[in-house]
Amino acid sequence: MDKERFKQALAKASRAMYRSLPIILGIIILVSLANVLVPKSLYTLLFKGNFILDPFIGSFLGSILAGNPITSYIIGGELLKQGISLIAVTAFIVSWVTVGMIQLPAEMMLLGRRFAITRNVTAFFLAIIVAILTILILTLF
């Protein structure tokens, strides 16, 4: 392998990581704060069993919260046990990973403001559509 070429690639990767590390650290701080400050019991108060509103609220909650998808499955599973509709829970777990309000500043800085906003807004509405489609198909079987 060309030594010079490797050195160049190494320098480029180092620069990219140097630019990204403060953003990554900042996000982990915000995610950690949100994980502790947002009470889990709040979720059950928000869902009222409305077919239209519930997935909207689910998608909204999943968008503003962040963290490991495992957390969203656990919260989603608990919400189901509390009697929250599957459609709302689906929108919640989909938007949890596909929309990232906390990560939005980082996404805007690294991928461009217009791209990040467009992607997140469309992902928010698509989470509702995915939830509706999934439940509709599920009821067919």
Added chain:
Amino acid sequence: MKTKNKEQKKKTIEKIKPKIEMSHNQWYFLAGAIILSVIVFLIRPEAFSQSFKFFLSILLKIIPIIILVFVLLIIVDLFVTSRILMKYMSKESKSKVKWLGWPVAIIAGIISTGPIYMWYPLLSDLQRKGVRDGFIAAFLYNRAIKPALIPLIIFYFGLAFTLILTGVMIIVSIFQGLIVEKILKIKFRR
């Protein structure tokens, strides 16, 4: 043809200029997050203590991913040349292989690990190399599908739900990619 290429390069440089001149925004962002946690520490020290433990646990988990992303950045720079990417995923690609960009983006999104923000540097690099915005959006959307977590989803929601949700999300990711590109084009023309 040469003039066209030159114009294209000029446009690309203009496009990436603001990103190169990102200045110190990332440090302000980190400072803001630290200030916020200091405020939480002053108001609710017990919550701060919990969140700090959580912060450390995430940090320990992501260190190997940071190393992996760093290695991938080098590999991408060495082997994934602009020419190859343009062939499969560029905006200008007119050949039949252009459609391979979707499965490539979908599979890459599914097999990628770690938090979403860990992949921004790599994606930013790919974006600069001319990869279509739609493919990047599809990659990010498919990050929601994690093979390692499928047993957990099945445990909570059942096999049928898991399979249907996965299928719907893969299809919707392509639509999202196309919608994102359409919207960006409309705004760009204005």
